[in-house]
Amino acid sequence: MLTVFGVGEAPFAFSSKAGKEFQSTIRKAGTVTEALHKLEVGRKVGIRGPFGKSFPLVELKKAKSIIIVAGGIGLPPLRSLIQYIIANDFPKQIILYGARTPADLLYKNKFEKWKRDPKTKMLVTVDNGDDKWKGNVGVVTTLFDKIKVPENAKVVTVGPAIMMKFVIRKCLELGVKPEDIIVSLENRMTCGYGKCGNCAYGKYLVCKDGPVFTYEQIKDIQGIF
Ligand SMILES: Cc1cc2nc3c(=O)[nH]c(=O)nc-3n(C[C@H](O)[C@H](O)[C@H](O)COP(=O)(O)OP(=O)(O)OC[C@H]3O[C@@H](n4cnc5c(N)ncnc54)[C@H](O)[C@@H]3O)c2cc1C
Ligand code: FES
Structure with missing residues (x-):
């Protein structure tokens, strides 16, 4: 939880x-994030946490292969996972990344480094290309048609709720088991450590039990996607 003093958290x-x-x-996105963008280098912010559960690194390391599916601003948390996977001798990973336009692609300078890793394959797409864009055009789920999903793969997806909904649907169609689909959920948060109940989805508190869940855990909760 980051605080901009006098503005919010x-x-x-x-x-x-x-x-x-x-x-x-x-x-x-709004008040706090705009204030964060306006901060000058050297100014102080408040930090609480970390809270909640991280990606299941032990289970991911045991998997035969990992498919990472990122949409837009979903790539930042996955960037830390991608770098961890590359640095720690994990099984092979396939990264599927989609953004609205070429200008919205984050960390473009990292792509070549990630692709140089022998166990990493990366495919990128944009919803709308421009004159210079020579790559894939289409939503991120269209990239599944360009790969073979390995048997018993674990899928980790982060992005807007609508995108995760279609990624989950595609994965289920391709035979990925609900317990092997890992998502990171967002909800409004206040306390961050399980006291206020503001972040509840069904029986789960996103700040404490999540934000990382398997689809098996959340599939029966109404209103998430
Ligand atoms: C676990 C978790 C991890 C996150 N990680 C990141 C990250 O790495 N980078 C990043 O940029 N953002 C991240 N977010 C989202 C970020 O917390 C929100 O964008 C931020 O709270 C907006 O605050 P604000 O004061 O700027 O906007 P506000 O002024 O509070 O709101 C602006 C608008 O956004 C809506 N809104 C605010 N927060 C959310 C939300 N969580 N879900 C849906 N709508 C919302 C409001 O209803 C309003 O319409 C994360 C959220 C969660 C829960
Ligand atoms: S933010 Fe308070 S319980 Fe989750």
Whole structure:
């Protein structure tokens, strides 16, 4: 939880390894995020946390292969996972990344480095190309048609709710089991540590039980997607 003093507080994911220092990638959405964008270098912010559960690294390491599906601002939390996978001898990973336009693609300077990793394959698409764009055009789920989903793959997806809904649907069609589909949910948060109940989805508190869940855990909860 990052606080801009005198303005407010909001939750963010780590987009890098987190230790004495960390990075977050922040989209301007409203009051707190606009204030964060306006801060000058050297100004102080408040930090609480980290809260909640991370990606299941032990289980992911045991999987035969991992498919990472990111939509738009969903890439930042996955960037820390992608870098961890590359640095820690995980099984092979396929990254499928979609953004609205070429200008909306985040971390473009990292793509070549990720693609150089022998166990990483990365495909990128945009909903709408421009004159210079020579790559794929179409929503991120269209990239599934360009890969063979390995048997027993684990899928990790982060992005807008509508995008995750279609990624989950596609994965189920392709035979991925609900317990092997891992999503990161967003909800409004206040306390961040399970006291206020503001972030509840069904029986779960996103700040404490999540934000990372398997689809098996949440599939019967109304109103998430
Ligand atoms: C676990 C978690 C991780 C997140 N990680 C990131 C991250 O890495 N980078 C990033 O840019 N953002 C991230 N977010 C989203 C971020 O917290 C919101 O954009 C932020 O709270 C907006 O605050 P604000 O004061 O700027 O906007 P506000 O002024 O509070 O709201 C602006 C508009 O956005 C809507 N809104 C605000 N928060 C949410 C939300 N969580 N879901 C849906 N609508 C919302 C409001 O209803 C309003 O319409 C994350 C959220 C969660 C819960
Ligand atoms: S934000 Fe208070 S319980 Fe989750």
